Amino acid sequence: MSTSDNIKTTHARLEWRENGQPVSSQYNDIYFSTQSGVEETVHTFIKPNQLPERFTGLSTGECFTIAETGFGTGLSFLCAWQLFDDLAVNGARLHFISTEKHPLQRQDFQRALSLWPLLKKQTSELTGIYQPACQGQQHFVFAGGRVRLTLLIGEVQDTLPDLYGSVDAWFLDGFSPSKNPDMWSINLFEIMAQKSHEQTTFATFTAARMVRDGLTRSGFNVEKASGYGKKRDMLFGQFRHTTSLSSVRPEWQLPKATAVQQQHAVIIGGGLAGTSTARSLAQRGWQVTLLEQHPQLAAEASGNPQGIIYAKLSPHHTPLSRFILQGYLYSINLLNQLNDHQSPFWYQTGVIQFPTSEKELNRYQALAEQLPKDLLYMAGAEQIETLSGFSIHHEGLVFPEAGWVKPAEFCHSLSDHPAIKIKTGHNVSSLEKDDNEWILLNEQGKEIIRSEVVVVAAGTHCRKLSVLEHLPVKAIRGQITQLAQTDNSRRLSACLCSEGYIAPAAGNEHTLGATFDFNDSCQSVRSGDHQRNIAMLADRFPGVFSAFNENSSNPVITGGRTAFRCTTPDYLPLVGPVINRDAFLHTFAALQKNAKTLIDGKPEYLPGLYINTGHGSRGLVTAPLSGEVIASMICGDSNVVEYSLLEALNPTRFLIRDVIKGNVQVNGKSN
Ligand SMILES: Cc1cc2nc3c(=O)[nH]c(=O)nc-3n(C[C@H](O)[C@H](O)[C@H](O)COP(=O)(O)OP(=O)(O)OC[C@H]3O[C@@H](n4cnc5c(N)ncnc54)[C@H](O)[C@@H]3O)c2cc1C
Structure with a gap:
């Protein structure tokens, strides 16, 4: 590009x-x-x-x-x-x-x-x-x-x-x-x-x-x-x-598609990333086995009752912003194709983003100048009242084709394909290589299944597999709060986003979210975090907040949920083949002395092993397109995103940078 x-x-x-x-x-x-x-x-x-x-x-x-x-x-x-x-x-x-x-x-x-x-x-x-x-x-x-x-x-x-x-x-x-x-x-x-x-x-x-x-x-x-x-x-x-x-510089070269005897892949993880990858492969004629450790799909980050199709864009053409925009457009088309009109899981209500600073307002205005109105536009307070049903007293950036999704139902729909076999209750503890095949073992060391191609879509758990230990992913705790719908809150007709978000009711409950906490592994739902979510609502959208105070002085909390976002240092997901780390450090050691050295060698990848994770706070927008990216790689098709984005998504990018910056030992030498 x-x-x-x-x-x-x-x-x-x-x-x-x-x-x-x-x-x-x-x-x-x-x-x-x-x-x-x-x-x-x-x-x-x-x-x-x-x-x-x-x-x-x-x-x-x-x-x-x-x-x-x-x-x-x-x-x-x-x-x-x-x-x-x-x-x-x-x-x-x-x-x-x-x-x-x-x-x-x-x-x-x-x-x-x-x-x-x-x-x-x-x-x-x-x-x-x-x-x-x-x-x-x-x-x-x-x-x-x-x-x-x-x-x-x-x-x-x-x-x-x-x-x-x-x-x-x-x-x-x-x-x-x-x-x-x-x-x-x-x-x-x-x-x-x-x-x-x-x-x-x-x-x-x-x-x-x-x-x-x-x-x-x-x-x-x-x-x-x-x-x-x-x-x-x-x-x-x-x-x-x-x-x-x-x-392409040697250290960035991607592998050719693995030659396989059987077009069969195993995917570890039944969230948005795993089910999207499964669908993209099944549509390319592959048989897919989807393994999930819990008794049902979408039991972790992808299991909230409502998720917003939220595109945080930059007017600068950064790889992150380009990927988000491409993913946003792709997800909306996919949701429109898959939505079940008898029992919908996708509601195209529109999403309105409100700036939290002057700088952000400038960013929104620049975006509105660059992009077509049917994609996004700036709206004043009056127009926002018409769109959302509430008077917010601020201007905002409207995404008219966005909306909210029931993520678990979306995962079920993605994996509903005759070529996808779902096996729940299987916790993959380790991977071993036997000739051309990967053997997937459980906690007892017993074989679950084997396959020439494996995609790890295990969210924050991916590092438990020793071949992925080196990946710099972090878990960020998030808690959502569910509020009982009131006669007044029923008027909310668009998703409102600022530091947090609130969606129109699903059934009788609105989802309000979400907290964002590093270094916090607490799995339970905490009342203090509900109060933080409600305080965000009161502060950012006081008119909507008061709609929940109809019969009592406080909004009625009907539920909540905690889950962990899997993020990377540059906020782009990890999508692509998995490197043989030791071999890479050996082959590309000379980059540490001079980053411009053109090494006469190629990165050695672990054959048939891929990863799709690190979707952070926006898996609804980035995971489906990432499934297409991985499936194109596995099948050797021309890729669905440009090379410069494949480089930005390449799971080896952090290792390459670490070698160049001297943050990692090469050839046994400490630097
Ligand atoms: C509070 C909160 C609010 C959010 N709100 C939004 C939103 O509004 N919009 C949006 O786009 N995104 C949102 N996100 C982010 C979005 O939910 C995630 O990006 C997305 O769900 C990630 O999907 P995933 O498949 O990578 O991970 P997960 O959904 O976590 O799936 C990974 C799966 O792998 C399974 N697994 C892990 N290890 C193993 C193993 N060894 N063997 C077998 N199975 C295994 C897990 O059980 C899990 O089911 C939110 C996230 C949180 C936490």
Whole structure:
């Protein structure tokens, strides 16, 4: 991703011709031909990339990756999806990746796609969740995981290099080289080469000389064919050789997907992280066994009665903020797809964040300037009263599509898949390696199960496993308080967040939370902590507080719950493969003398072992997307988040920094 600080997206500016055709005002060019857009796509991209044959030849479990420049109205994606639906075997998957500098606004998008009634099935799924919010990567899942779309929003020269994975077919679309010369540069073709393999093909509508030369120089065989309609020529071809160019420093390199004999994974932990990972793997055709130590899922941090979809964002493009935003958008789409309308566990009430300082207010205002209004906006006191049912007397940042969730029900829904077997009452005490398999042992040293792939999603308990002892995770105690609903509190119609939060009632109780205490391992619910939560409510939202004092002088406490957030020093979760620590210290010892040394070696990972934890106070937003990240790694798919974020999530990051700073012994030497 670009180092640029600006996350603002400039949407496409369109003019509509009488025949319904959209024309870009920015590039003064058409998106497609109204009469023959589908035919043109088939002629220009589908056939020259031999997609009918290649889709037909896929086996169950295989993933085919297409990358496109210029998503535009999404027509090429929809055509590829329809063909994939018709030809690919059950269990095969399509991952379509597309770059776009100026994404269409949702209403323009819907209008443009209404022109293709034959693609209605795919169009209605896509338009339902399409919302390109800001610069960066955004990930969507369709058709129960058979089709995935990753949009790379921003300048192609910034976004494409950050794509992690390889591509099977390129669609070089977008506005023509004469209208959009910035996109068609030699750099683009070099990046394509880095992401291609020997079977990678490409096709493009243009036969411009610089495109032909650029592709040839970057290692593609280039052929000419007749273009569609009035276009005389177009280009297509295949990559000739793999480049071993990698701009990633050796110590940061991630492992290739483990070659497995059986697509079976065991996941330790039945909270949000474990159930999300289980779902993402099951959707990729894996059999999953989910082990949980308690008699039921979601018995620890993921077991509160209500949790808020809360995105604490920064106007600066920090990795944490980017991941939160991508996770937020992904979780909302997922919740909308999974919600059970008979017995809902997701309530899209809107969430309002209130600043606790001048600095925070400035941050909110900067965010509201950068991001689209359907994602977030600043609202004054009057508007907030309309949205929340209470007069708060402050301005706040409104997330209209956010809301609250019943986390345990969400976990159940995530793990409700025929390929997921849940085994509760199993406490994994240690892991042993036997050839290719991990053996999971209980407290008595008895084998519970074995598998080539294991994902540890055990929250704060992960360090009990000796191979993860080195991870710098901390447990932060939190207590929520449940208050009896009153006739007055019933009016609360949005979640309110400040130092703490209060949600509209679930049943007859509102959740009020939560305390935040380091170095506190007390598991019981304490009345003093209830008083702290209530004091927060009285201080931050006095109008709401008084709604609980209807029949008595104090709010009626009906319950409470204590749990532990698992956090890391940089507040980003730990998502990725697990390192062999001793081997790493040995191989990369020289970094301690000079951090710039390019070591001739690779990090040695513990084969098939992954971790997904450290979701802190925002697991509802970060755990589901992290499940997708891990599943992409395990399956060797192009990743659903960009490489720079994979680096920020890499569980080895603290070890690398410790080696460089001299905080850890290398080769037995103390530093
Ligand atoms: C008080 C409080 C309020 C919160 N409010 C919000 C909120 O409003 N919004 C939000 O997004 N987030 C909130 N969070 C954070 C969110 O709940 C967590 O980030 C999320 O639940 C973490 O999920 P997890 O799966 O990583 O961990 P957990 O839910 O703790 O799951 C880990 C699971 O692993 C199991 N396990 C551990 N070790 C073993 C083993 N050896 N063998 C077998 N099983 C094992 C545990 O029993 C547990 O079920 C809150 C957290 C707390 C504590």
